[in-house]
Amino acid sequence: MRIGIDLGGTKIEIVALEQVGDQVGGRTGDRAAGAVLARERIPTPRGDYDATVTAIRDLVAGVEARLGRRGTVGIGIPGAISPATGLVKNANSTWLIGRSFDRDLEVALGRPVRLANDANCFALSEAVDGAAVGASIVFGVILGTGVGGGIVVNERVLTGANAISGEWGHNPLPWPEDSERPGPACYCGRHGCIETFLSGPGLAADHQRITGIAMSAEDVVAAAAADDAAAEATLRRYEERLARALAHLVNMLDPDAIVLGGGLSGLQRLYDSVPRLWGRHIFSDHVATRLVPPVHGDSSGVRGAAWLWPPEQEGEREGGG
Structure with missing residues (x-):
């Protein structure tokens, strides 16, 4: 049994997955798609580090008690563990920053844990048993309140x-x-970051800069579908910028598949328009990279956390239990 936890700013989600069969994408021996044995969500104890650790401990204990089984534990967080200090950095959940979160969880749970950035968990989920099954190199893109990504290789x-x-x-x-220089200010202290153009708020801000009309990204999408010419122009600018940004990525990483996640991944026109546009920027006579929507959607983060443990580490992953 594999347990995954997605620690978000407002909720903590846990899922327990069963491994069924021994094939993924027709490749014998790979990790297989997991049936959901249990799932639960609770509010995140915002601002309280100790309560966050306790909440995760209690969620795992509760799931294992109900199922009568012990499993591996993987956790996705909106940040990362610094290799230099072993402490959390770059976390939107700021009460985690500077804490030895993985080690504290291992003490609380009495076993090793795996911890990864939530975008990495999204990419892993879609690579293992989602939209990019069978792909050797996968880039998972988050197009939401912010813009992030994760890379999965084999x-x-x-x-x-x-x-x-x-x-x-x-x-x-x-x-x-020229009109995109120096670009909108980003919270990181720079101007013109991809996030300032391609996040949901970035799309909305672009529409307001051009039209003077304040609308959410969702409203811009709806207006374009209702034949609003200005909203349609905003989406065309968005698509062309996304095509450039992904082409740059393809030139460096050359992935087999790019999977879109986040709220804007539901914009179906992207999967047709962006591959039509990115070829002029990609340094190849042919582009085989696939741009695909996620299979697991909002569940990809928590499922990816469950897949953080590789299958060959049987003894360690369950703490010898």
């Missing part, structure tokens, strides 16, 4: 020497037009 998360692999949103928008 069903393993690529963390990187600085634990920032996949932090795609804080690179500059590539091949900028």
Whole structure:
């Protein structure tokens, strides 16, 4: 049994997955799609570190008691463990920053845990048993309140020497037009980050800059569907910028598949328009990379956390139990 936990700013979700069969994508021996044995959500104890650790401990204990089984534990967080200090960094849930979260959880749970950035968990979920099954190199993109990403190679998360692999949103928008320079201010202290253009708030801000009309990203999408010319123009700018940003990524990583997640991943037109546009920027005579929607949607983060333990580490992953 594999237990995954998604620690968000407002909720903590836990899922227990069963491994069924021994094939994924027709490849014998790979991890298989997991049937959901249990699932639960509780509010996050915002601002309270000790209560957060306790809440996770109690969720795991409750699930294992109900199922009468012990499992591995993987956890996705909105941040990362610094290789330099062993402490949490870059976390939107600021009460985690500077804490030895993984070690404290291991003490509380009495076993080893695996911890990864939530975008990495999303990418892993879709690579293992989602939209990118069978792909060797997968990039998972989050297009939501912020813009992030995760890289998975042969069903393993690529963390990187600085634990920032996949932090795609804080690179500059590539091949900028004059009107895009220096770009909107980003909370990271720079201007023109991809996130400032391609997040939901970034799309809404772009529409307001051009039209003077304040609308949410969802309202812009709805207006475009209702034949609003200004909203349609905003979405066309968004698609062209997304195509440039992903082309830059393809030139560096050359993934087999790119899976979109986050609220804007539901915009179906992206999967047709962006591949039509990105070819002019990709340094190849043919583009085989697939752009696909997620299979597991909002559940990808918690499922990916459950898949953080590789299958060959049977003894360690269950703490010898």
